[in-house]
Amino acid sequence: MSEINKSQAIRDYYKKHPKAKAREVVDALAKDHITVSPNLVATVKAKHNTRRKAVRHVVAKGGVGIAVLKAALAFIKVTGSVAAAKQALAVAQEIREIV
Numbered sequence: 001m002s003e004i005n006k007s008q009a010i011r012d013y014y015k016k017h018p019k020a021k022a023r024e025v026v027d028a029l030a031k032d033h034i035t036v037s038p039n040l041v042a043t044v045k046a047k048h049n050t051r052r053k054a055v056r057h058v059v060a061k062g063g064v065g066i067a068v069l070k071a072a073l074a075f076i077k078v079t080g081s082v083a084a085a086k087q088a089l090a091v092a093q094e095i096r097e098i099v
Contacts, residue, residue, distance in 0.1 A: 010044040
C-alpha cells in the first residue's frame with residue numbers, strides 16, 4: 001500500500017477550497033481516511049503563504065512578471081544550478097552576438 005503524503009493532501013485541499021479553516025480541512029481529509037492534526041494544517045498553510053509573499057515581494061521589487069520568474073526557475077531547474085544557468089546564458093549571448 002502506498003504512503004499518502006499528508007502535506008500534499010492538505011495543499012491539494014486548499015487549492016480547491018482556499019478559504020477553508022483548519023478544522024474543515026481536518027474533517028474533510030478524515031472522510032478520505034487521512035488523519036491530520038489542525039497544527040499540521042496550520043503549518044502547511046503558513047508555509048504556503050510565506051512562499052507566496054516571497055514571490056510577490058521579488059516580483060514587485062524586480063519589476064518582472066510571475067510568468068518570467070516561473071520561466072527563470074524552470075530554466076535553473078533544467079540546467080541544474082544557477083551557475084550552470086549563467087554559463088548557458090553567456091554562451092547564448094555569444095551566439096546571439098555572432099548571428
